[in-house]
Amino acid sequence: MRMANRVASILIIIFALVIIQQSLQFDYMVEGTPGPGFLPFWLGILIGLVALIPLIKTFTGFASKMANPFKPGEFNDFYIVIGSAIVLVIITPITGLLVALGLMVGGIAKLMGTKSWKTIVGLTVLTPVFLYGIFVFVLAVPLPKGIFGF
Numbered sequence: 602m603r604m605a606n607r608v609a610s611i612l613i614i615i616f617a618l619v620i621i622q623q624s625l626q627f628d629y630m631v632e633g634t635p636g637p638g639f640l641p642f643w644l645g646i647l648i649g650l651v652a653l654i655p656l657i658k659t660f661t662g663f664a665s666k667m668a669n670p671f672k673p674g675e676f677n678d679f680y681i682v683i684g685s686a687i688v689l690v691i692i693t694p695i696t697g698l699l700v701a702l703g704l705m706v707g708g709i710a711k712l713m714g715t716k717s718w719k720t721i722v723g724l725t726v727l728t729p730v731f732l733y734g735i736f737v738f739v740l741a742v743p744l745p746k747g748i749f750g751f
Contacts, residue, residue, distance in 0.1 A: 606655045606656070607656060607659050613649075614649050614652045614653070614656070617645045617646070617649030618645070620641055620644060620648065621645035623641065624638045624640075625642070626638070629642065681712045681713060682709060685708055689701050689702065692704070693745055693747070694745070694748075695748055696749070697745060697746045697747030697749065698744045698745040699729035699732055699744060699751065700747065700751065701747075702728055702729060706724050706725060707721050707724050707725030707728075710724050710725075732744075
């Protein structure tokens, strides 16, 4: 388990460094306010710092001695979310971010066991509406649009 934690931590740290490097391509500050590179830069730093914790623990006595603390079937929800995120990345250029996020939330709700179709459709429709209100009206942040223009 120690080796797996070390490998996972190192991979996450590499990912964090890539985020930081990519964020440097954007302006950190624009006219005295945080620019598009501000958030990814600090998220990359935080991700890297958080990934250091389990890495350091593997070299101390705090590391878990358990061979495999997870039971089969405990990762189903994890796989659903990761799979949905991959689909989100693939369909965003086609549908736009808001539609893709709505479909993702609705799909996750259905796959994780929500029985009511009213709830699923409500989540699928209201998620993009809510996010549009926040990001476009309140924050005035442009969002990626798809081939349909929204």
